Amino acid sequence: SYVLTQPPSVSVAPGTAARITCEGDNLENKRVHWYQQKPGRAPILVIYSNSDRPSGIPERFSGANSGNTATLSISRLEAGDGADYFCQVWDGFSDHWVFGGGTKLTVL
């Protein structure tokens, strides 16, 4: 089955940029989606199809996908950006959705 790998944690100072990676075989051939989840809350879609932002998501959130790595970037970090972030793809070979293990973003 398809596997997505994320770093368990990322820590960054406020006002700077954070980058969270998601790795998978030939990931550039898939559409990668990113979710933000705060404690006790449901996930929120922040990036879909590699780099598109749903309405209401700040422009500070951006995404890219190349080779085996997709990256979620968050610029001008705010304390409220601290959360767990999950990448996700649809694996058409198995007809399954796959999530990465999640990355805990800490804004120092």
Add this chain to the structure above:
Amino acid sequence: EVQLVESGGGLEQPGGSLRLSCTASGFTFSYYEMVWVRQAPGKGLEWVAYMSSSLTTIYYADSVKGRFTISRDNARSSMFLQMNSLTADDTAIYYCARDVAGPARAFDVWGQGTMVTVSS
């Protein structure tokens, strides 16, 4: 307001059954494909099941195939998850979510979740 509300969670013994419900409002439910996603305590997200808008296509995660059954009633804007032969590994928050229209296959609307605990 676009909204999904889950219900039906609770405490069940190993080997028992539960039926979860998801009720939609604020959008035309029959147009959208829907999924169930779960999250064990302190763990990541795990996709569980999918059903197409037309009810003709269903997918299950390997971990639940043969034990869980997804269904929906478009006239009632509702989706269901029948869970049988429950084990401790099924303990999780269960979310229903809407599949974004088109080829993206992302989940753009989520419910608040319902907790399922399997324990003797």
